[in-house]
Amino acid sequence: MALFTQHVDRQLVHLANEGVLPPRQWSRVLRHARGCARCGARYERVMNLRRMFASDTVTVPTPGELASLESRGLASVLATVEREPSTESSGQAARADRLHKDLGEPWSLARRLWARVLQAWNSPSLGHVGGAWVVSLMAAAGLLWLSLPSDTTEWGARGEGQGATVMRLFCVPAEAELREVRGQGDCPAGAALAFAAGARAPYTHVVVTVRTDKGLKVEGPFEVKASPGAEAALDLTPRLPDTGEVELTAVFASSASDALAAARGEPVRDVVRVQHRVRIAGKP
Amino acid sequence: MSLLREDPLLLEAFRRGEPGALTRVYRAYSGHVARFLSRTYVSRGPGGLARVGPLDLEAAHQETFVRAFREQARLTYDGVRPYSIWLNALARQAAVDVLRAAGRIAREAVALDDTPTAERLASNAPSPEDRALEAETRELVHRFLAGLDEATRRLADLRFVQGLSQERAGLVLGLSRQELRTRETKLRRAMTDFLLNEGWLTADSPDALPSAAATAAVLALLFPLFVP
Structure with missing residues (x-):
């Protein structure tokens, strides 16, 4: 027997028999099953069986599902809504939704890519593992962290306020796993880029410029609420051209207008400018 | 509302x-x-x-x-x-x-x-895919219930289909809580065996998580000085 199964078979047996799982276990099972074709299919069959028992149709959730959604989902919804910036960003969300309707597929694709970024972001829950395992894994992670060299040069700040801002860059190929781009990185043609930013006071906003052979595009300003070390994703996933190189510049400032002005090349004090180049290369 | x-x-x-x-x-x-x-x-x-x-x-x-x-x-x-x-x-x-x-x-x-x-x-009517899925699942349910004796089938109906609590089901069947639990354990085992035989679940799944002994052994190996 393997020490750990990567699948959720035991919980599926429980679900088949009971129709419900303890809340945290159920969340973990769903998280795993949604990313695992094998377990996803089994989860669907088991829950359809329970639905058939409960109401003789597969299109009506069981009482257990309804109770679980009501109890488990609320905290997550409230936390998500609270995290989302209000007013200005609501306007941005509305613009995004309008764009979604106006642009149709390309924007849908960007949202899909972004969903993958967020999926990769979420670390797996250890709720199902015993407490001792958690302690040992944390200890092991601590040892690894101590032994790894710090990566301070990547997206290093090249202006004032070094260390107060962090920008991370990710390559999102169409048919491959998302990966972080380090140094002078490569990313295949047709892939998209994704960003995560963190900043400390006084920096609150960032603007990203994307320069390709076809010209310069200014994206943002984006409000940065996350701190360095806990960077949050930016709602920005530009698609790479077929060839050449992309130069990316992120400008952090203490206000949206300052960030935008600095990104346009106007003289603004107290900004942090970080730059990166991505070559279009590698297999798609 | x-x-x-x-x-x-x-x-x-x-x-x-x-x-x-x-x-x-x-x-x-x-x-x-x-x-x-x-x-x-x-x-x-x-x-x-x-x-x-x-x-x-x-x-x-x-x-x-x-x-x-x-x-x-x-x-x-x-x-x-x-x-x-x-x-x-x-x-x-x-x-x-x-x-x-x-x-x-x-x-x-x-x-x-x-x-x-x-x-x-x-489009509100069930799609052909859903009709097929329902037919398949319903058939599976019928086969499972048909394989049970009359008393267990009644218990399955009360617990799985009607969703009664153990207490209510016990009252309906005239069983004490302990008797009902014993019968329900057998019913669940029968359900698991049935789904295993049908290929819906994996045979070794109930034992798939590490035992406490295995966990302790790995901890001792990784962290000789660690006392949980």
């Missing part, structure tokens, strides 16, 4: 985004959204009509409420139209996005919101 239309104070608190109001609205409409998502076909593509299955229900349900509770959505709701109808529109779009993100429907799939009303209404 139209909670927000009937309670102006709640509507105001909801618009301000007060957690208490959001909680009341969530609890009042959670079941409605779950049922709507589960029965409604939200897109049409090369694979036919698509709806949210059990696997994506939680994601689509949460996404619906996240969109509904955003400031702009809260302020846009006029308090006149039934809120359930308002939620249905958000749920459809959230479902399409969740299904697309999960790769269950093709990017080319057309949201049924974008199709003519007549076609959309016609």
